Amino acid sequence: MTEFLAANAPLLRSISVLTLLGYSVHVALRAGVFSFATVGFYAVGGYLTANLLEGGLHRYLVLLAVLALTGVLAVLVTPVLTRLRYLYLAMATLALTLFVQSLAQSWPTYTGGAQGLFGIPRVLLQGEMFTLVIGVVVLVWLTQRSAAGRSIAALRHDEVLSASVGVDVRATQARAFVASAVIAGTAGFVQTSSFGVFGPTDISFGVVVSCLTVLVVGGALHWVGPLLGGVLVAALPVYLSAAGSWNLILQAVVVLVVVVYRPDGLAGFFSWVWRRARRRTPPTSAPTPTAAATEGATR
Amino acid sequence: MSRLELQDVRVHFGGVKAVDGVSFAVEPGQLVGMVGPNGSGKSTTVNAVTRTADLTSGRITFDGEDVSTVRPHVLRRKGLVRTFQGIRLIPELSVRDNVRLAAEQDGSRRRWRVGRGEKLPSDTACDAALERLDLLDVRDEAPSALPYGTQRRVEIARALATGPRLLLLDEPVAGMNRAEREEIAAVLTDLNSDGLSMLVIEHDLRLLLALSDHLVVLNFGRLLAQGEPAATAALPEVRQAYLGSAA
Ligand SMILES: Nc1ncnc2c1ncn2[C@@H]1O[C@H](COP(=O)(O)OP(=O)(O)OP(=O)(O)O)[C@@H](O)[C@H]1O
Ligand SMILES: [Mg+2]
Numbered sequence: 001m002t003e004f005l006a007a008n009a010p011l012l013r014s015i016s017v018l019t020l021l022g023y024s025v026h027v028a029l030r031a032g033v034f035s036f037a038t039v040g041f042y043a044v045g046g047y048l049t050a051n052l053l054e055g056g057l058h059r060y061l062v063l064l065a066v067l068a069l070t071g072v073l074a075v076l077v078t079p080v081l082t083r084l085r086y087l088y089l090a091m092a093t094l095a096l097t098l099f100v101q102s103l104a105q106s107w108p109t110y111t112g113g114a115q116g117l118f119g120i121p122r123v124l125l126q127g128e129m130f131t132l133v134i135g136v137v138v139l140v141w142l143t144q145r146s147a148a149g150r151s152i153a154a155l156r157h158d159e160v161l162s163a164s165v166g167v168d169v170r171a172t173q174a175r176a177f178v179a180s181a182v183i184a185g186t187a188g189f190v191q192t193s194s195f196g197v198f199g200p201t202d203i204s205f206g207v208v209v210s211c212l213t214v215l216v217v218g219g220a221l222h223w224v225g226p227l228l229g230g231v232l233v234a235a236l237p238v239y240l241s242a243a244g245s246w247n248l249i250l251q252a253v254v255v256l257v258v259v260v261y262r263p264d265g266l267a268g269f270f271s272w273v274w275r276r277a278r279r280r281t282p283p284t285s286a287p288t289p290t291a292a293a294t295e296g297a298t299r
Numbered sequence: 300m301s302r303l304e305l306q307d308v309r310v311h312f313g314g315v316k317a318v319d320g321v322s323f324a325v326e327p328g329q330l331v332g333m334v335g336p337n338g339s340g341k342s343t344t345v346n347a348v349t350r351t352a353d354l355t356s357g358r359i360t361f362d363g364e365d366v367s368t369v370r371p372h373v374l375r376r377k378g379l380v381r382t383f384q385g386i387r388l389i390p391e392l393s394v395r396d397n398v399r400l401a402a403e404q405d406g407s408r409r410r411w412r413v414g415r416g417e418k419l420p421s422d423t424a425c426d427a428a429l430e431r432l433d434l435l436d437v438r439d440e441a442p443s444a445l446p447y448g449t450q451r452r453v454e455i456a457r458a459l460a461t462g463p464r465l466l467l468l469d470e471p472v473a474g475m476n477r478a479e480r481e482e483i484a485a486v487l488t489d490l491n492s493d494g495l496s497m498l499v500i501e502h503d504l505r506l507l508l509a510l511s512d513h514l515v516v517l518n519f520g521r522l523l524a525q526g527e528p529a530a531t532a533a534l535p536e537v538r539q540a541y542l543g544s545a546a
Contacts (some may be wrong), residue, residue, distance in 0.1 A: 147403040147421075154389045154400055160351055161387040165461065166404030167376030 005126055011127065013194050015234040020187035020227025022214035023136050024180045029220055030144075032156040033081070034090040038099035039208050041070045041181040043104060045188025046198040050117040051110055053193060059123045063189050070185030071178055074274030078174040101203055116199015117192075122149045124193035132190060133227075136183055141223045152176060213251075217258050219265025228266040258270075300363045302327045302496045303348065303379075308357035310340075310347050317343040319520040320357075325465065325513075330487070330497045332511030334504060336540065340520040341500045342384055345467050349374060349381045362467070376406055378464030382454045382471060384500075388442035394453050395438035399425045402460040404532050407523060421460075428460035432486060448479040455483070465496045472503065484510060508532060516540070 005012065021038055045066045052062045077096065084092050104111040110183035111117065143149050152174050155162040159169050192198040210233060218229020236254065240247045262269050301324040310318040313437040325331045333339050346352035348359055350371040359367045361379050374380070380401075389399050402421040428437050432452040442450055451471065458466055472480045473489070484506055491497060491510070501507045507528070509512070514528040518540045524531050531537060 020418075060487035147400075150392060150396055150400045150403065153391055157391070158387055158390050160371075161383065161389075163371040164349055164351070164375070164381055164383075165457065166372050166406075167400075168370075168372045 005194065005262050011234060011238055013129065013190070015230050017083070017181070017187050017191045018210060018214050018229030018234050019133055019227050020136060020183055020190060021211045022218060022230050023140055024184040024187065025211050025215050026184060026220065026223075026226045027140065028176055028180035029039040030156060031152045031173050032159075033093070033173055033177055033180075035093040035177065035180055036079075036090060036208060037074075037093035037096045037177075038180060038211055040093075040100035041074070041184035042188045043097075043100045043203040043209070044070055044073065044204060045185030046192045047104065047117070047296070048185075049112050049189045049192040050120045050198050052122065053116075053121050059193055060127075063186070066185045067182050068190045070181045074178040074181035075174075076240065078177055081177060082170040082173050097203075101200070104203065105201060112199060114200060116197065116201070118197040118199070120192055120198070121194045122194055122196040124190060128195075129190055129194055132186060137224070137227055138184070144223050146173075148175075152266075172204050213255055215265075217255060217265055219267030219269075222264065222267035222271070225265050225267040228270075232266065301325060301360070302329070302362060303498070304360045306358040306360075308344065308359060309345050309355040309526060310346055310352050311355045316520050317352075318347060321517065321522050322522070323515050323522065324484040324523055325496050325498055327496055328491075328494050329512045330491045330499065330510055331502045331513045332507040332514060333498060334502070334507060334516065334532075335393065335517035335523070339517040341517055342469055343520075343535055344517070345381055345498070345500065346460070348467065352391055355469065371406070374459055375401075375404055378462070379467075380458045380461045380463040380465070381467035382458050382469055384469040384473070386442075386447075386450050386454060388457075390441065390443055392442075393439050394434060394442055395425065395429065397442060397455045398428055398434075398454060398460045401425075401457045402428070404461070424462055425460045428456040430490075431459065434543050448475045449539070451475060452483070455456070455486070459490070463495065465498070466490070467495065468499045470502065472501065479505060487514075504532060518526045 021042060021045045024038040024041070025035060047064050048066050048069055049166070052065055053059065057065075081089060081092055105113060107113075146151075151162065151167045154165070155167055155169050155172055158211075163169050191202060214226055214229035216229070217232050218227065219225030232254075236251055237247060240250050258265060303325040305324070306322050308318055308321045309316070321332070329405070333341050333344070343352055347354055347357075348366075350366075350369065354367050358365060360456070361374070361377060364377075366374060366377070366379070367518070376411060392400065394497065399422065403423040405421055407420070416524065426435075429438055431539070432455055434449070434452060434456055437445060437449065442453060445453070451474070455471055458468075468487075472483050474492055475483065480503065487497065487510055499507065511528050513525065514531040515525045516523040516537050523540055524537050526536050
């Protein structure tokens with residue numbers, strides 16, 4: 001076990017980072033906000049971690065600083081975002097990421113400019129990394145089963161109805177956006193403090209595409225989707241590397257197959273298999289709660 | 300003081316004068332019926348009250364407080380709740396969670412303090428509403444699995460679970476069969492005799508005459524007549540505008 005963990009450290013790191021990025025997009029999307037800002041907040045988290053670790057700050061304090069800064073920045077931009085809708089909202093979040101990207105280029109003292117920052121102390125323990133990822137998964141799961149989760153589901157489907165039963169649509173979306181930003185910041189912290197490098201390639205357009213791939217492949221609106229997507233998207237290049245230059249094309253094919261045949265992603269596929277398996281096995285004693293009920297509670 | 304009062308309310312969409320100078324009131328404990336031909340501005344009037352549509356001009360007060368410019372979600376905590384003309388259930392939530400969603404938005408933070416095994420006040424309200432509309436048997440179903448009439452009952456239960464002081468119902472029995480209509484009518488009579496104030500939009504004039512204390516008739520966005528239900532329905536201009544075209 002320990003050997004496996006050590007030998008696969010790079011893969012496990014990229015699974016963790018992609019999973020966190022996936023949850024960042026997921027949390028906003030569930031509240032009806034299609035956010036590209038994830039990569040922007042990922043950059044803020046990554047660069048801040050690099051600078052503070054270089055300065056000798058303890059990693060726990062660094063994480064707190066990252067959570068605080070990304071949280072505050074998100075709160076500052078929400079008044080603008082919650083007034084926008086649909087495509088305009090998505091464009092505004094993309095603009096935010098572009099802004100951070102260009103800031104990173106023009107502020108080399110703190111970002112290392114085009115080279116990025118390297119040689120940063122790799123202080124994050126693997127166990128801590130897993131704790132962060134599992135913590136986020138559990139929090140997302142708990143939230144979706146709570147009152148907040150029901151409000152979020154409602155406002156994504158029907159804002160007018162939600163408001164009529166008392167959901168503060170703007171405040172709920174704002175909270176989801178802040179949560180999304182904080183998770184993205186955490187991803188930046190994990191990447192930098194375990195890999196020791198953070199630079200422009202970490203926040204390039206390719207990373208935006210990776211986030212969306214994680215989401216689509218895993219199941220964009222299912223709580224376990226980003227985790228499944230993170231694992232697959234991180235592992236695929238490793239196991240497909242035998243295919244050499246066909247690697248990227250094969251990845252694209254996998255994504256297309258999912259989008260066409262399982263728009264609800266791996267999570268949708270697995271819950272379909274699960275429901276079928278349960279229907280096949282006859283009830284042993286008292287009738288179990290219907291599939292619809294469990295689905296309603298967990299989705 | 301009236302529970303709800305509309306003073307010269309206008310809602311214009313560009314050139315369309317959907318509501319054009321409507322004034323009436325709902326007194327505490329009253330059930331006010333609203334009728335009018337298709338497109339006469341009934342739903343838009345309710346939309347104006349619940350801030351789903353913006354007022355072009357006029358004033359709306361709820362228990363004496365001006366609510367013409369508040370944000371829509373605030374009204375629910377004040378006790379003003381509506382249903383919509385179309386079914387608007389959240390597909391990924393079970394029947395119970397659809398109703399619970401509304402019951403929960405009471406602004407209480409007590410969730411954290413309730414002891415183990417103790418029921419939350421919002422869950423009590425939710426289950427009471429489910430029971431009142433005879434939905435306990437289907438509470439774990441997905442809304443889409445239910446017949447149309449049952450879905451409409453869920454809509455009413457959801458509004459009721461908020462513990463309203465004024466309920467606005469936009470065609471609550473539309474698309475229901477005779478027996479289902481009678482059931483809902485009985486529930487509304489019950490609620491009303493418990494003291495709940497209501498505004499009910501309905502095309503079924505017979506049903507509305509049996510229920511209401513006061514009748515409001517709209518035509519082309521304007522108030523055609525209002526008053527004692529039977530007498531108002533019998534007015535020649537009402538018969539011509541509404542009954543004449545419908546019956
Ligand atoms: N958002 C809107 N934009 C433009 N016009 C609208 C809008 N909402 C309603 N209208 C128009 O306002 C008028 C009144 O519509 P409303 O829905 O209030 O009628 P109604 O009395 O409820 O009719 P029905 O009995 O068919 O439900 C109609 O002509 C309608 O087309
Ligand atoms: Mg209408």
